[in-house]
Amino acid sequence: MTKHTRNTMPLRARLLTGTVAAAALGAGTFGAISANAAEPAPAPAAAAAAHPRDLTQSTHLTIDAATRAAQAALDAAESENQRVTVAVVDRNGNTVVTLRGDGAGPQSYESAVRKAFTAVSWNAPTSELAERLKSAPNLKDIPGTLFLAGGAPVAAKGAPVAGIGVAGAPSGALDEKFAQAGVAALAR
DSSP states (O other), X not given: OOOOOOOOXXXXXXXXXXXXXXXXXXXXXXXXXXXXXXXXXXXXXXXXXXXXXXXXXXXXXXXXXXXXXHHHHHHHHHHTTOOOEEEEEETTSOEEEEEEOTTOOTTHHHHHHHHHHHHHHHTSOHHHHHHHTTTOGGGGGSTTOOOSSOEEEEEETTEEEEEEEEEOSSSHHHHHHHHHHHHHHHHO
């Protein structure tokens, strides 16, 4: 006959023994993790070098230049008590800087970005591009574009490097005037 013996170790001793065992197990695991972390990472595979004939370079405005241009455009608008938003995009159409003037309408943000994108995409002021719609109305269907006056391209050596878009003034002619003030600030 088997005799069942009851664990006669007091509860406090059992808890203390369990805590010590858990701490020892945790320390061993931590030591193993620390030892693995100390091992050097394997060297990355060498990247294959591209042949120079397969590469191209492009020029972009610095953030300081984009900010200076945007501020000049906003200042020009504010000097005529116009509430506008100004956007500067890079050669790839990515927004670099956006300044929303006090009191500019909610629609002005997206309009300014789209005008800047359109200007850099065609390396032409958007007022000229709006005229092209008469002979090519499908242009307006290109995503991200806005064929309204108010966008001006920024070029270097004849190639577009950025676009400045202004929206919110009561006319596209004013928007474009302010965008041109931003372009002019880069020539100084």
